[in-house]
Amino acid sequence: MEQKSFFEKRNLHNLEKIEYLKDDLPDFIDDYFLGIENQTSTLTRLNYAYDLRIFFDYVVKKVFKGKRTVKSLTLQDLESIASNDIERFLSYLNHYDYNGTLESCNERAKARKLSSVRAMFKYFFSKERISVDNAAKVSMPKLHDKEIIRLEVxxxxxxxxxxxxxxxxxxxxxxxxxxxxxxxxxxxxxxxxxxxxxxxxxxxxxxxxxxxxxxxxxxxxxxxxxxxxxxxxxxxxxxxxxxxxxxxxxxxxxxxxxxxxxxxxxxxxxxxxxxxxxxxxxxxxxxxISPHKLRSTYGTQLYRETKDIYVVADVLGHKDVNTTKKHYAAISEDIRRSVADKVVLRGDPTEKQ
Missing domain, CATH: 1.10.443.10 (Intergrase catalytic core)
Structure with missing residues (x-):
């Protein structure tokens, strides 16, 4: 079926990118990607590869002071990376140089990169290939709620x-x-x-x-x-x-x-x-406005019409209803205000004699 081939082609394209990025990653990452292959999509693994490439570039520059190359890193080296090294990595992401290009990360980009690093440490720790998971000791950056950008009617x-x-x-x-x-x-x-x-x-x-x-x-x-x-x-x-x-x-x-x-x-x-x-x-x-903002526009309108967060989550394909709640919390406030006078206890006080 041609539709299937569309998604297959996309997956193959992602796999090709992952193989290319492995040239900038330690050899033990092969075992990691193989181990998570059945639990993750190719896009997830591709994003991990991008994030870990930046992390290991930081590690050889700042932790090992340029005395090691990324390719020479071992699991023993990974085990030696302390939690405060990872905390410094998050600070490093405020303004850093990668291959001669100056980059910076906002709080959400930092959180994603830390999630990628944590997932890798957790995998090797669970397989008993490292004796300590120092990434688990690092707190996630505080994420501020983003305003939902959407179109009005x-x-x-x-x-x-x-x-x-x-x-x-x-x-x-x-x-x-x-x-x-x-x-x-x-x-x-x-x-x-x-x-x-x-x-x-x-x-x-x-x-x-x-x-x-x-x-x-x-x-x-x-x-x-x-x-x-x-x-x-x-x-x-x-x-x-x-x-x-x-x-x-x-x-x-x-x-x-x-x-x-x-x-x-x-x-x-x-x-x-x-x-x-x-x-x-x-x-x-x-x-x-992006296609995702049009999706938010639909989700907002559907929630206002149904007032049912579970219906919205199901239609939008959210696996976790908390994702939907997080995005449409502001609209919940609108709904709470609109129904404030719907329950009448003793009638209109002005009508009493």
Whole structure:
């Protein structure tokens, strides 16, 4: 099935990157990645590789003072890395040089890198290949809550109207707009009407859409498949786009991908990010709107309508409802305020004689 090959190709691409990054990692990392292969996705391991590359670069520079190379590091060296070395690593991430490029990490990037380091130490400690897990002694950075950036109802209308009419576009943008208008409306409507992730949208095939039940099949984060449902408004946008594709003589007969680029190939994640950015900059120039923010917009609206955090978590594909609660806590406050006068105890005091 071609959809499966899309995700297989993505996994192969990630594996190739991991192999490339291993050149900058100690040899014992091979055992680590092999040991966690069945519990993690290729994307998770790729992110671990990026984070550990920076960590071990720090280790040879600052802990071993340049007397060792990354490739020469052993598990005995790993065991000798103290908890305060790892704490200094977090401070180092405020402003550091990697291969001649100055970098810096915010609190969330620091937390992710520490999680990657902790996971590695925990693995080798659990396998009794090191006798102490010093990374477990290091506290996670305090993470401040981020404001949920989303579109308001009037901004959603304006975004879709902009995609429909092309109002506010430059001449260069207008030159392509007529060719992509129907597709772009379908993409934006699907994001805003279902809250799917960008990878889920890009991976869709024509045969994943079932108009008889207004449903579609997606491959979720982690590889599991799910059936989701869409409204008549989303159905209309999708049907319009499919009819447009069918009438376009340039559409390849054997192409299964739902959304196509101008080159008549499966649209890329970068292209989808760019089209969302293009329209949102016209409509809401002060908000940085990405496909994930359209997902937040849907989640917000769904929570306001249902007032059921478990429904929102299920539809968005969150494995842990606490993830959903964390993102929509501010809306819970709105709901609590709105229902404050719903329970009447003794009636309206002004009506008493």
């Amino acid at each position: 009037n901004e959603v209308v304006a975004l879709l109207d902009c995609a429909e009419s092309g109002t506010g576009m430059t001449e260069h943008q207008r030159a392509f707009h007529e060719k992509t208008r129907v597709r772009d409306i379908a993409i934006l409507t699907l994001f805003l009407g279902t809250g799917i992730r960008i990878s889920e949208l890009v991976g869709l095939n024509n045969e994943d859409i079932d108009f008889s039940t207004n449903s579609f099949r997606v491959t979720r984060k982690g590889g599991n498949q799910a059936i989701l449902y869409f409204s008549d408004e989303v159905a209309d946008a999708l049907a319009r786009y499919l009819a447009y594709k069918e009438d376009d003589k340039n559409t390849p007969s054997g192409e299964h991908a739902l959304f196509l680029s101008l080159k008549m190939q499966r649209i890329s994640i970068r292209a989808v990010e760019n089209l969302v950015k293009k329209y949102s900059k016209i409509v809401t120039p002060l908000k940085k």
